[in-house]
Amino acid sequence: MSKRQVLFLHPNDNIAVCLTDIAAGTTISQDGKEISIKENIPRGHKICTRPMAKGDGVIKYGERMGHATKPIEIGCHVHTHNVLGDRLSTEE
Amino acid sequence: MSLTGYKRSNGEWGFRNHVLIAPLHQMLSQSARAIEEAVPGVVAISHDWSGMREKDFDRIAKTLSGILVNPNVFHTVILAIGTDIESEILSLAQAHAKTPFTIVTLKDAGSLQALTELGSKAAATALNGAKALKREPAPWSAVVLGLECGGSDAYSGITANPALGVASDKFVADGATSILGETMEILGAEHLLALRAITPEVGQQIIDVVARYEKSINYEGIDIRGAQPSRGNIEGGLSTLEEKSLGAAKKAGNAQFTGVLDYADRPPVAGLYFMDTPGHDIEQLSGFAAAGVNIAVFTTGRGTPTGSAVIPTIKVATNTEMADALPDLIDLNAGTIADGTQTLEEVGALIYDLILRVANGDETRAEIGGHHEFNLSRLYGSTL
Structure with a gap:
């Protein structure tokens, strides 16, 4: 069996966690899902699995971990450049 | 696997049988280190408190008095100036446990050199006593487990932390005590933990x-971005404090919370607790030591050598790459869960077994490396 490339943690999540570095242009086909990766994503980092609008909650482990500060497309890197915590942080 | 330990007169159990050299004033810290060097096998702490009744006195007194009588301590050699405030700390310690101690005061010794010599003699005698004491079969309730993480990465919440949660749940179900710390690292997950309160x-x-912590941060006007999550956390893939917290809280498994403890307070009955501690690794371990924690598991994504003066501290790596790169720091690799070669339950069972083996006397990497850190936690500056 080939090594898993991403981890889908919870059915309600709109992100998945990359288990290896994944290059832009790769198509992930795993656990009955298919995702085209649009940016280079380092291992341990998150990719968007459902489109998010600005202000949408980012859901990991089935729980809200912050919100999108701009629209995020499926296959894009979800990190500090487009996500902010809801607490103890202020909008730029 | 059965559990063995050293039974203490107050009913607590130790998994180590330390002779602890403890200065009650910063001026005696160097003497404590000199005794540690002169008598191989004893362990010394040092600190910077000058015996003043400063704003943080209660916190300092709880931490110092608590570690003097941690159940892993067989005998404490206390170095003191000979003041009333030091007697207060001794009284606090004795309210918890009648751990045997020898007190050497500068007043009686006359000089630092004489104090170091007297302390070394007492330490050597105590060490002989410690070596003669045998382990006995211990009940599961003997375990007071500390749960800590440091240098978290995006794997922490997926691998090492939930696997530790599996082990913690098993101990708590069997009547042991388990303590989760780090207030900042449950911010964003506290509503989920509160649902599990007894x-x-x-x-x-x-x-x-x-809420108190969040208010104090807002009041101070601290911009927490850049510090939490830390640069290392962010490089590892964590984007927000809530994300870090959701992963960190998984160390406490799914058991019910019996209570909330103030920093360095001893748990009144067995069960799972949350302790209000700083995120700082050593301050947290020092608070645990004062609370009577006798074994700890520390999950880490980036790798850290930190240990405790009196608590054997097991390091669990969250990812295989770091575990392979830093074998002298890591006792167990939970990265296999992300590699897909082991399940969460399998690694949880391995952590559980490792806790038992270390409780029974196996040395941790931190112990082998001589890492026995201690410090005092202050909320205010040393204003006096």
């Missing part, structure tokens, strides 16, 4: 302790 009051305490 009573609504305990649930409210969990919410309140985080």
Whole structure:
């Protein structure tokens, strides 16, 4: 069996966690899902699995971990450049 | 696997049988280190408190008095100036346990050199006694487990932390005590922990302790971005404090919370607790030591050598790459869960077994490396 490339943690999540570095242009086909990766994503980092609008909650482990500060497309890197915590942080 | 330990007169159990050299004033810290060097096998702490009744006195007194009588300590050699405030700390310690101690005061010794010599003699005698004491079969309730993480990465919440949660749940179910710390690292997950509280009051305490912390941060006007998550956390893939917290809280498994403890307070009965501690690794371990924690598991994504003066501290790596790169720091690799070669339950069972083996005397990497850190936690500056 080939090594898993991403981890889908919870059915309600709109992100998945990359288990290896994944290059832009790769198509992930795993656990009955298919995702085209649009940016280079380092291992341990998150990719968007459902489109998010600005202000949408980012859901990991089935729980809200912050919100999108701009629209995020499926296959894009979800990190500090487009996500902010809801607490103890202020909008730029 | 059975459990063995050293039974103490107050009913607590130790998994180590330390002779601890403890200065009650910063001026005697160097003497404590000199005794540690002169008598191989004893362990010394040092600190910077000058015996003043400063704003943080209660916190300092709890931490110092608590570690003097940690159940892993067989005998304490106390170095003191000979003041009333030091006697207060001794009284506090004795309210918890009658751990045998020898006190050497500068007043009686006359000089630092004489104090070091007297302390070394007492330490050597105590060490002989410690070596003669045999382990006995211990009940599961003997375990007071500390749960810590440091240098978290995006794997922490997927691998090492939930696997530790599996082990913690098993101990708690068998009547042991387990303590989760780091208030900042449950911010964003406290509503989930509160749902698991034994009573609504305990649930409210969990919410309140985080609210107090959040208010103090907002009041100070600290911009937490850049510090939490830290640069290392962010490089590892964590984007927000809530994300880090959701992963960190998984160390406490799914058991019910019996109570909330103030920093360095001893748990009154067995069960799972949350302790209000700083995120700072050593301050947290020092608070645990004062609370009577006798074994700890420390999950890490980036790798850290930190240990405790009196608590054997097991390091669990969250990812295989770091575990392979830093074998002298890591006792167990939970990265196999992300590699897909082991399940969460399998690694949880391995952590459980490792806790038992270390409790029974196996040395941790931190112990082998001589890492026995201690420090005092202050909320205010040393204003006096």
